[in-house]
Amino acid sequence: MAEEEADLLCTERYSAHRNRRYFQLHDGQLLQRSERGMEATQSVADVFTSVFLPQGYPDSVSGDYLSYQTWDTVQAFASSITGTLATQAILKGVGVGDNTATVTAASITWILKDGTGMVGRILFAWSKGSTLDCDAKKWRMFADVLNDVAIFMEIVAPAFPPAFTLIVCVSGVFKSIVGVAGGATRAALTMHQARRNNMADVSAKDGSQETLVNLAGLLVSLILTPLVAANITLTFVLYTLFTLLHLYANFRAVRAVVMDTLNQSRLRLMVTDFFRRGRVPPPRSINPREPILAEFQRRLTIRLGASLNSVLSSTYEYRRATENNRKNYLLGVNQNTDVVSISLREGAESIDLIEACIHAEIFHHLLHQDVSSFMVERATFIDLQEKVKSARDERLWDAVAATHLLVDQLFPRLLTEARAAGWVTERNHLGADEWRAQWSPQGKKSQ
Template identity: 50%
Template sequence: LCSQLLKWRRTAVWSWPRRDMAARGPGSIYVFLPQGYPESVSGDYLQYQFWDTVQAFSSSLSGTLATQASLRGVGVGNQEATVAAATITWLLRDGTGMLGRILFAWQKGSKLDSEAKKWRLFADVLNDIAMFMEILAPYFPACFTLIVCTAGIFKSIVGVAGGATRAALTVHQARRDNMADISAKDGSQETLVNLAGLLISLTLIPLVTDNAVLTLSLFFLFTILHLFANYKAVRSVVMETFNEARLSIVLQQYLRDERILTPLEANQREPVFLGKKKKKSNFFFSTVPYPLKLNSVKHCELVLFLFKGHWETVHESHKLMDTIFNAFLKGVEAAGWDTKRTLLDWDEWRVQWKSKSN
């Protein structure tokens, strides 16, 4: 064995991928891309990152306008303003933001995985609302503290929702267990964008100072670009795991014509705006038909989701699932769906297995 290894070592030809050789150069674009790109990331990576870069750039410019307004509101440049009053306002804003962050994470933390697209878009819309409030706050001095505190709560929610959904998208993008590398390179991309925004802001600030019309006009322009880029970004994401919306879309199509939608087709139909959802029951009482055999807990989750509905249809659902589940499961796996893990957002469940005689 040792002699064979030595022989292989002498005859082997070692080569380095051309893109990795280019990545060694400090001016190369691969400085900002994960190691092994494009094989190490999902197919939608480049398109998503492009639109994410556009939205980050426009958000950086909008943030500059909002920061200038906030500083003017707390008294920067005003000789009558006191340091103590400005400090108290800033502390109140930060304090309310901390409380808002904790409450939002408690109420909605478990939803951020299953509906990452919706909450990602929601976070960016809320961020624009918060910045708009900060720009308007100096024009309402009597309510300035209330407005900036409310904006601080909104921004804290943005921080939680944006950061958590970005982590969920990183899990989707990582194809070689390289979440840390993708996250680090995303940080590099964002830093470069913020640096470009900073340079433009240095030119922008003297133009908008004491010019409310120009400030609002530019803000609305940047906001439109920001929202459009965010919409395109979340629309470009093609997730191969089932959440409630994607599974419903695929199942409805299958029940109509027995055709299994691919992940791309289902993701294009998936809604990306938050809306009302049907209230889920806290309890689910049923018996699993004996012939139905499940290969894993995740397959059981799929069955439970498909069984969900009005109580009078449970019996018919059992019959239907006995007939189609195995074929449906094989079909979705062949179409490219990942059934080893799901994002169906179930709460904790307790199952009591009864004996066959009972």
């Protein structure tokens, strides 16, 4: 029966590729289904998709999912190969194949290696755990570089028998840091990719992909291991080639991620574009420019959620900070140390944190940038920069008061354009500390 001869009752779809249309004959006796799409019939590709990709792909994940996972697969394969080279070197170093080696000595070396790694894991999580969410890309790249360094140390360790245990212990610490940083940032990226509250499914399928890649790496390693067993030159050649592939693939994977929440780096780029071009760029424009390696250029340090005693040191400064200030933060500047400290009011929300950081970024431009090319409030910025340069007070309280007025004027427009451009403002990764304060504006009595 031709579809055009029947009445269309309803349609349905399964994800983006599978579509069904339901028809009824004119005599009302027959319901007919027409199925279309690449996945109308089961195939090997269908099975592969259901096993290794999240349910509902691509609608259930972020738009950068495929490009990120592709490069992540390449880097995992390269890391699997170099990891095999390192394992072979470690086994040789602890005495496998050496008749003079003892089980006790090998066991002690392995215990020390694992023990120092555990201590390193705890210390790193304590010192850096709260920053991993904020700069997931940067920490992901850091973890992969450190992993390659650790593998190199394990490969060369057998060449230095007196220091073998020390080298593998340091390598164990590095790998434990890699485990913490890599695992935490992977969770942050998975949360970004999961668009239907399906983080568990995305994470599980990511694990399946990694397992498949590691299996492929093991099969290749079975071929390579006999070739490199007694050939140190080939070992280093393979390590160099696969390490370069590993780092390149990681760089491409991190660059493929398009985060729509604001951290300090993305906010700085967004605000700079707004000041210089008069518009807020979308996330896909900002993310490729986000730094993922250590920055060495001079920049202002922003301490968000700082204690009051880092913002204020006297009742005079308290009066200056709260004068005509109805915002949910107090901002203090120290020109000598290049630090902006921001104390947050109890109950401050994500919008307040974003506004406070934009206020701090204004001081970054006033202190270290050329504002004459700005398209937004150029005359005001030039006047403020002159005021900052001529100020004798290192805390710049006159400039702080003047910039409050500038923020009041600019922030509503900037916030509206940011939301329209696709930025999420209901949550952020600005790295606020936990201090919260209560204060009353000057001239008001505390309740």
